[in-house]
Amino acid sequence: MGLFNIFGKKSVNEDLSKKYPFRVSVSFVPYKLNANSKSSVQAQIKVKNLLSEPALTSVVVEVPKQLGLEETCISKEKEIRIGVIAPEEEKEVKCEIWSSNITDKGEYTITISAFAHYLNYAYVITGVKKRALLRVE
Numbered sequence: 001m002g003l004f005n006i007f008g009k010k011s012v013n014e015d016l017s018k019k020y021p022f023r024v025s026v027s028f029v030p031y032k033l034n035a036n037s038k039s040s041v042q043a044q045i046k047v048k049n050l051l052s053e054p055a056l057t058s059v060v061v062e063v064p065k066q067l068g069l070e071e072t073c074i075s076k077e078k079e080i081r082i083g084v085i086a087p088e089e090e091k092e093v094k095c096e097i098w099s100s101n102i103t104d105k106g107e108y109t110i111t112i113s114a115f116a117h118y119l120n121y122a123y124v125i126t127g128v129k130k131r132a133l134l135r136v137e
Contacts, residue, residue: 021055022114023048024130032135033099038071040098041134047082047114048090055116057082061095062111066103067134073100081121099136107133 028041049055059080063069069078080093097110115127 019050020128021049021051021116021126022057022128023050024059024112024114024128026110026112026130026132028097028132028134032137033067033097033103035099035103035105035136036101038098038100040071040096043095043097043110043112043132044092045080045095045112046090046092047085049085049087051116052087054084054086056118056121057085057091058115058117058121059093060113060115061097062113063097064108066099067108067110068098068100069095071098073098073102097134103136105136107135110134 025046027044029044030041033039033041045059047057047059059082060077061069062077065076067073069075078095082091082093085091110132111129112132113127113129116125117123118125
């Protein structure tokens with residue numbers, strides 16, 4: 001990238017496109033929700049920075065329409081701004097997932113996306129997406 005060398009800036013896109021930027025793991029406490037009643041589980045999301053430099057990080061949690069991210073089950077998507085994660089550092093965030101009287105038995109897919117940002121949270125450099133199954137009985 002000769003253009004970036006002229007202005008004294010380095011290209012971070014080449015380093016980020018070679019590998020996954022984060023390792024994301026999810027666990028649920030307790031491991032299942034109750035069907036057709038109001039109950040909640042806590043999703044414990046661990047994000048580890050695999051890059052060689054610090055990354056401004058956010059996590060987005062998405063749930064299907066039968067579940068919710070607060071007690072009334074209206075919001076289906078939530079962004080959690082973690083902040084700067086140093087290389088090889090791991091941070092944990094927690095998010096409540098709720099069931100309601102319309103939640104039937106089965107397995108539901110929870111989508112967790114981790115993003116690396118540039119300067120502020122308005123610009124996304126790269127990200128990784130993980131899906132986890134939540135059991136409802």
